[in-house]
Amino acid sequence: MDRCDRLAEFTDVPGIIHRTFCSPAMARLHDALRGWMTAAGMTCRVDAAGNFLGRFNPTADPDAPALLIGSHLDTVPNAGRYDGPLGVMLGLAVVECVIERETKLPFAIEVVGFSEEEGVRFGTPFIGSRALVGDCDAPLLSLVDHGGVSAASALKEFGCDVTQIAAAAIDPATVIGFIEPHIEQGPVLQSQDQPLGIVTAIAGQARGAATFIGTAGHAGTVPMELRRDALCAAAEWIAMVERLGKETPGLVATVGFIEASPNVGNVIPGETRLKIDVRHADDAERKRAVTTLETLAHELAKRRGVTFHFAETHSHRAVPMDFSLTATLERSLSDMGLSSVRLVSGAGHDAAILARHVPTAVLFIRCKDGISHHPDESVTLDDVTVALESLWRSFVDLSLRERSADAAFRSPI
């Protein structure tokens, strides 16, 4: 946690935490990481996509398979200090724990600090993890930031050899799996009074733009029964969105944006525009929810004599976490006498990118009041200590399995 405080000092904008892809602050942060990891006997490098990788290999085999652990190093503007960096620091702490406890491991540990996850500089997230799975393509590299600098140019300036970006991709055959420790960014663990949660899936998501068009009119002269009030129609739908969210287990459905026209106190709104966000771990459930909400909107619009338009503006599928690796984390919790809180992650994570290529799991750490992306982001030393213990126990568990029958499927140790 002290290290997270130290990393928070590396910022593009003095006074707040704001650290973007390949910024000078990120380079200075890498220097700090390099210092700590080198001191722990790790070998550090920055790949062609600006990801920081520190390898600890306690085996005799220089090509030993690695268990990846970490998260991202970039932040949103005016961020907290734990979203991302805490996962990387827990990776380093596990290595230090392994050394301190003289734990024998039949695999290497590769601590990953992804270069980009928040999508701030180029408007597209996951640049770092996409490179690690060989998906950092030309269109991604040619995106430009607000200053007109392309991602490729930013990488070059950062000292990366962009021509080698394909080589940044990991070979799944040499990777045991990826564990991402991350703050929950939600209030579930706090509400259940538990320090840690196990992510079963990263939710799929649909975003849509909805518009109700009625008829504007004088708030004094148009009787209630002759109105075609676009805001009343929208309000009825917002209630339906909320109700469906509450009635459907695992669904979250949110209207976060609303805009009425002409938006004047004494004029009946003629048009209301909304943005909706629907997430679920089961893609079929999510799609069913969106279809239901569309149908309900068309029905209420017809009944009210208003028109309804809907366009899905974005969607991505749910990503289930690896059953075995997740079970390993879960076992560590029960061994420690902790309840096993299973969670679907409503937020996206680098784990969602990695999971399509290697066994992946996410360990959520309770954060105060569910606050993230804000300076008030907060975790307790106790919770982080429990997280570290859980991770170390999982590593031990995995080492036993690697040594046993499972190991036969991998390169010999």
Add this chain to the structure above:
Amino acid sequence: MDRCDRLAEFTDVPGIIHRTFCSPAMARLHDALRGWMTAAGMTCRVDAAGNFLGRFNPTADPDAPALLIGSHLDTVPNAGRYDGPLGVMLGLAVVECVIERETKLPFAIEVVGFSEEEGVRFGTPFIGSRALVGDCDAPLLSLVDHGGVSAASALKEFGCDVTQIAAAAIDPATVIGFIEPHIEQGPVLQSQDQPLGIVTAIAGQARGAATFIGTAGHAGTVPMELRRDALCAAAEWIAMVERLGKETPGLVATVGFIEASPNVGNVIPGETRLKIDVRHADDAERKRAVTTLETLAHELAKRRGVTFHFAETHSHRAVPMDFSLTATLERSLSDMGLSSVRLVSGAGHDAAILARHVPTAVLFIRCKDGISHHPDESVTLDDVTVALESLWRSFVDLSLRERSADAAFRSPI
């Protein structure tokens, strides 16, 4: 109606209809009125508040009591051509009708074109009619427009003697009453397939600012049951506002303005601000409605764990129209075989100012789709013809009553 077309050409802003208090366009419009009214044998003057008055006195008594008829001559920006001017032109048309039909009247007709009703130039409406009832006071005259010009200066530049503004007040003893013909500005007459409506009262109005404060949060990570969504709370209240409006006869209740924070598609709204407008012909009903809505909002806020703030930002009382004068108009409709549609005017009118001092009535003329304050404002020749006939019949009716017993209460004819 041709004259309304002609008056529409007098505008401060070429290409649209936009005519404000004491503008050069208003002066040119006065010239046109003077031409028409003088030709009809009327005596024209502009009072100290910029009101245009054309007097037709068919009696032998130069101080004969007058029946006032008219409306306002100013417009909103990008206005239609009938809101206001049609009432003045119907006044002139009644005079011409009286002359043409050789109707004997025991009173004068004073056609009034109020200088200001819309509140555009000084942000406060009814300057013209307030002067006519002796309520154009120093604070009103010292209001300044966007160019820093005071109402008093504007009047002086228009050629008015502001020192005589108190003298612009009518003596109720010399006024039989005031009739304001005006487009409905609502869809009731059209929906009931009737050309004319009789206003029973100008509705009282309350405006308020409401705020729901919940907790912003990540649309993906906060489960539905842990949310304190300020927009969902607002939506529930909007539905209650609409329901109360529909269930309470004569009430109109509108949420015309909404603003959510942070108003981003993937963030649960932490705050929602609304503006509400409540109108009713019965002040007690209106106040009860506002209190009910406040109570309902506090209840739902408590249930949802959000807070609710409400402040009434404006209110004015309802103004009933004169029973006898209204009955006269109503009789003319039934004599013509028309249904008597009684309406409460949700919009404010000069009649609301006059009604506190002299018997006042408003005749509504059907307008297409209830549209006003817009170039699409439209009336039919048939409806205007019926309105003129109704007004002439009412004048005849009033003349009979003036000649009979009622007349004993007034100056002898």
